[in-house]
Amino acid sequence: MQLIDQAGVQHILDRLKGQDLYIHLEMTNGAYAAHMDKSRHTASTFIKNAEIRYNEGSIAGKGPYRVGLKLEQGGWVYSEGLTHWEDSETERLVMAGHDKEGRLVVALQLSREPF
Amino acid sequence: MERHILVILPHPDDEAFSSSGTLASHIHKGTPVTYACLTLGEMGRNMGSPLFANRVTLPTIRRVELEESCRAIGIEDLRMLGFHDKTIEFDQTRLTQKVEELLEELKPSLVITFYPGYSVHPDHDATGAAVIRAIGKLPAADRPVIHCIAFSKGCENEIGKPDIINDVKEYTEHKIRSVQAHKSQFSLGQMVTGKSVDDPAVRQRLGTEQFWTYRM
Numbered sequence: 001m002q003l004i005d006q007a008g009v010q011h012i013l014d015r016l017k018g019q020d021l022y023i024h025l026e027m028t029n030g031a032y033a034a035h036m037d038k039s040r041h042t043a044s045t046f047i048k049n050a051e052i053r054y055n056e057g058s059i060a061g062k063g064p065y066r067v068g069l070k071l072e073q074g075g076w077v078y079s080e081g082l083t084h085w086e087d088s089e090t091e092r093l094v095m096a097g098h099d100k101e102g103r104l105v106v107a108l109q110l111s112r113e114p115f
Numbered sequence: 116m117e118r119h120i121l122v123i124l125p126h127p128d129d130e131a132f133s134s135s136g137t138l139a140s141h142i143h144k145g146t147p148v149t150y151a152c153l154t155l156g157e158m159g160r161n162m163g164s165p166l167f168a169n170r171v172t173l174p175t176i177r178r179v180e181l182e183e184s185c186r187a188i189g190i191e192d193l194r195m196l197g198f199h200d201k202t203i204e205f206d207q208t209r210l211t212q213k214v215e216e217l218l219e220e221l222k223p224s225l226v227i228t229f230y231p232g233y234s235v236h237p238d239h240d241a242t243g244a245a246v247i248r249a250i251g252k253l254p255a256a257d258r259p260v261i262h263c264i265a266f267s268k269g270c271e272n273e274i275g276k277p278d279i280i281n282d283v284k285e286y287t288e289h290k291i292r293s294v295q296a297h298k299s300q301f302s303l304g305q306m307v308t309g310k311s312v313d314d315p316a317v318r319q320r321l322g323t324e325q326f327w328t329y330r331m
Binding site for chain 2: 035115
């Protein structure tokens with residue numbers, strides 16, 4: 001994973017627009033959050049290989065970044081805190097946000113094929 | 116001496132700190148060990164330090180790490196059962212059936228798993244619960260002994276002290292290699308708070324593994 005290149009991400013968002021896609025969207029603070037520190041609240045959520053189509057999609061911010069996808073069926077996908085992407089991927093978007101220790105906190109991935 | 120040990124844990128690396136020394140010692144004595152690892156830990160947060168994995172590549176990387184850990188321990192029969200990380204408690208029918216098949220095939224004398232309710236991660240608790248449910252269906256005379264791993268805060272107030280304390284100092288090297296095999300997940304330096312693995316306190320900690328015998 002490399003630090004996000006905003007223009008590179010936007011380029012792929014534009015390429016994937018208007019197509020049937022599979023999404024992986026996730027946020028987690030780790031299964032052991034409350035075990036390690038009682039004051040914390042363990043929470044995580046993911047949706048994997050749900051099908052979406054968006055007609056507007058863009059990346060915003062100065063890093064960490066936000067991505068918003070306006071869905072054809074009328075809904076939204078939103079993700080904040082994205083720091084990294086995989087720049088070797090040209091046909092799909094693999095993005096994540098990592099904390100200071102390098103752990104994944106948030107992930108957003110789009111692909112024509114299931115993950 | 117045990118006849119056959121069946122280890123059932125949900126994530127690659129669950130074996131490393133909990134039981135790798137115990138397993139290496141049994142294997143050294145000639146007991147066959149089968150490790151059924153339910154998932155590939157595909158939802159783990161650790162991607163290596165510095166980062167070398169991502170959500171897409173993590174399962175493949177962790178599969179290779181798991182195989183390397185098993186080689187370090189001496190485990191020759193590794194079964195990767197293809198469940199998805201974090202979903203164990205929602206896939207109980209399939210899991211119970213898988214565990215029943217393994218028990219039928221291997222007829223282990225000892226099963227190692229997590230103590231349901233005292234193992235922090237929902238996948239751990241659900242794995243232990245399925246194993247105990249499957250073993251409970253066997254006639255009492257055919258049931259293997261069950262050694263459980265537990266580590267929730269305050270668990271000893273409810274289930275008492277562990278009754279099995281294994282001295283595995285002779286197998287510390289196996290254990291360290293098992294831990295280090297999981298490169299994307301652990302930095303041994305962090306786990307032993309920056310001390311050398313040759314530090315006596317670290318050796319002491321790595322040299323003991325503890326379990327609770329599950330009473331049906």
